[in-house]
Amino acid sequence: MSAKVDGLYLPSGLPIPAAEPDGLSAPYWTGLRENRLLVQRCARCRTWQFGPEWICHHCHAFDVEWTEVEPRGRVFSWERVWHPSHAALKKHGPYLAVLVELPQAGGVRMVGNLLGDPMQTVEIGAEVEGIFEHHHDCISPYSLLQWRLC
Amino acid sequence: MARRATERSLRGRVAVVGIGQTDYYRHGASPDPEFKLALKAILAACADAGIDPRDIDGFASYSDDRSEASRLAAALGIHRLRSATMQWGGGGGGCCAAVANAAASIVAGLSDCVVVFRSLAQGQYGRFGQTDGIDTISGEKAYLMPYGVLAPPQRFAMRVRRYMHEHGVRQEALRAIALASYHHAQSNPRAVMHGKPLDAAKYDASRWIVEPFHLYDCCMENDGAAALLLVSEERAKDFRQKPAYVLGAAFGSGHRTGASPHNSPLYASASFDTVAPDLYRMAGVGPTDVGVVQAYENFTGGVAMALSEHGFFRAEEANEFLTLDNLIAPSGRLPLNTSGGNLAECYMHGFELVLEAVRQVRGTSTSQAKRSDVALVIGGPMVTPASNLLLGSEAVL
Numbered sequence: 125m126s127a128k129v130d131g132l133y134l135p136s137g138l139p140i141p142a143a144e145p146d147g148l149s150a151p152y153w154t155g156l157r158e159n160r161l162l163v164q165r166c167a168r169c170r171t172w173q174f175g176p177e178w179i180c181h182h183c184h185a186f187d188v189e190w191t192e193v194e195p196r197g198r199v200f201s202w203e204r205v206w207h208p209s210h211a212a213l214k215k216h217g218p219y220l221a222v223l224v225e226l227p228q229a230g231g232v233r234m235v236g237n238l239l240g241d242p243m244q245t246v247e248i249g250a251e252v253e254g255i256f257e258h259h260h261d262c263i264s265p266y267s268l269l270q271w272r273l274c
Numbered sequence: 275m276a277r278r279a280t281e282r283s284l285r286g287r288v289a290v291v292g293i294g295q296t297d298y299y300r301h302g303a304s305p306d307p308e309f310k311l312a313l314k315a316i317l318a319a320c321a322d323a324g325i326d327p328r329d330i331d332g333f334a335s336y337s338d339d340r341s342e343a344s345r346l347a348a349a350l351g352i353h354r355l356r357s358a359t360m361q362w363g364g365g366g367g368g369c370c371a372a373v374a375n376a377a378a379s380i381v382a383g384l385s386d387c388v389v390v391f392r393s394l395a396q397g398q399y400g401r402f403g404q405t406d407g408i409d410t411i412s413g414e415k416a417y418l419m420p421y422g423v424l425a426p427p428q429r430f431a432m433r434v435r436r437y438m439h440e441h442g443v444r445q446e447a448l449r450a451i452a453l454a455s456y457h458h459a460q461s462n463p464r465a466v467m468h469g470k471p472l473d474a475a476k477y478d479a480s481r482w483i484v485e486p487f488h489l490y491d492c493c494m495e496n497d498g499a500a501a502l503l504l505v506s507e508e509r510a511k512d513f514r515q516k517p518a519y520v521l522g523a524a525f526g527s528g529h530r531t532g533a534s535p536h537n538s539p540l541y542a543s544a545s546f547d548t549v550a551p552d553l554y555r556m557a558g559v560g561p562t563d564v565g566v567v568q569a570y571e572n573f574t575g576g577v578a579m580a581l582s583e584h585g586f587f588r589a590e591e592a593n594e595f596l597t598l599d600n601l602i603a604p605s606g607r608l609p610l611n612t613s614g615g616n617l618a619e620c621y622m623h624g625f626e627l628v629l630e631a632v633r634q635v636r637g638t639s640t641s642q643a644k645r646s647d648v649a650l651v652i653g654g655p656m657v658t659p660a661s662n663l664l665l666g667s668e669a670v671l
Contacts, residue, residue, distance in 0.1 A: 134420075138419060139405070139410070140411065141411060141416035141419075142412055143412060144412040175533070175534050181530060201541075203435060203485060205422055205423075206481065206482040206484060209403060209404055209405055209428065210404070212408075218482075221422060223536050233535075234536075235421055235535055236421055248439050264410055
């Protein structure tokens with residue numbers, strides 16, 4: 125297994141996230157860079173929504189507002205990845221991805237990595253807190269939201 | 275006078291009269307370019323039916339097949355092109371929907387003889403299981419790929435893990451699905467895994483791709499093409515082969531299945547919660563009438579979900595139902611993937627499964643099921659739009 129570089133969970137060289145040309149998810153990605161987790165919440169009917177869309181799926185109000193939420197949740201599902209599907213992951217060894225449910229934000233879910241020992245036992249339902257992981261050393265700096273057990 | 279909405283149906287209105295495929299290859303092993311593979315499969319289907327290829331007047335496919343309808347029409351010198359339908363998205367979820375779209379165009383009077391096909395040379399255009407590059411990405415992929423959730427195994431493993439958690443499904447249930455495909459492939463000379471049997475010990479010892487998927491839970495990556503010919507029921511008996519009639523077809527998904535990333539309300543699902551009832555309603559049959567099933571294995575866990583959602587067992591019964599004995603022809607409770615399927619015949623994006631259902635109805639499979647007058651195909655699970663198809667013999671019309 126390779127060493128972690130600059131505190132990053134996975135090696136650099138993986139695809140770089142960016143907002144769409146129409147800017148739909150720009151507030152989300154900008155928020156992560158500022159250590160803030162933003163999720164859409166409709167100002168009219170209060171429905172939570174993630175990933176973002178231009179319209180509220182419940183009441184059809186346009187331009188759904190972004191609301192800051194506390195980055196904590198619980199593990200909804202998980203996977204331990206062994207086979208490298210990208211050149212950047214060759215010889216890296218296993219890693220954990222988790223799907224985290226945010227009860228305080230209408231139960232929306234987001235995918236991240238579970239920090240710590242990749243061979244740890246993962247329990248569905250475990251409480252986790254978010255850690256902002258900043259990637260400065262690339263053509264287009266960005267930040268990810270990772271998770272660790274509380 | 276307008277027909278009532280309840281009378282709108284494909285049931286018995288069209289039939290498959292020809293099937294054809296190329297040799298099936300490991301990815302990168304095809305001596306032929308992808309477009310040539312498509313042409314070969316189409317000509318083979320025409321030869322099977324005994325039809326002049328110039329009489330084809332429509333094409334239908336899915337998953338953005340690169341062999342375009344107009345190029346095929348020009349290359350084959352067909353008299354005229356009257357329908358060209360491409361099913362949106364969903365990868366292998368479209369393998370049955372493409373047949374439904376072709377059938378609908380015939381029933382609607384838009385065309386008379388439609389080829390449905392898939393041509394795919396992963397060795398020439400890139401493997402589904404590998405990604406590369408450090409380009410910026412947007413949309414759904416941006417929420418997944420930076421975390422190493424890159425290729426289909428990683429995109430679907432968490433769905434299956436959640437399903438296993440919610441219903442107590444064990445690894446042995448997934449294993450039985452893999453063993454059934456490999457078992458049937460040993461009787462099928464077309465199968466890429468013909469002569470390469472799999473047993474429980476070999477499965478258990480195989481490496482993890484991503485937990486809970488061992489190597490043998492994952493489909494292959496292949497080169498090849500497969501095609502079938504559809505005509506209206508009035509003409510079904512004008513050709514060489516016993517017709518396989520469309521009893522029903524359905525596609526789509528339930529409420530907000532497409533909410534990404536991983537935000538579909540029914541997460542631990544194969545996306546057939548609305549699609550399976552639609553199919554049975556159109557076909558006028560139920561799960562107990564189905565004698566044999568071809569169910570798309572992107573991953574074995576998706577097959578378990580899909581079979582359950584089609585009413586063959588409750589999710590809580592998966593461990594009891596999904597055993598090798600139950601899943602093999604001729605006399606298992608539900609012979610499954612009798613050609614070897616995506617795991618062991620060829621990953622022709624599920625279209626090889628449609629052809630196998632036709633063979634079952636004809637009675638010409640290399641692993642013929644005892645009951646095969648009603649044959650089910652289930653397209654790629656866990657995607658949207660998903661699709662399914664019921665074929666039947668004249669006896670069940």
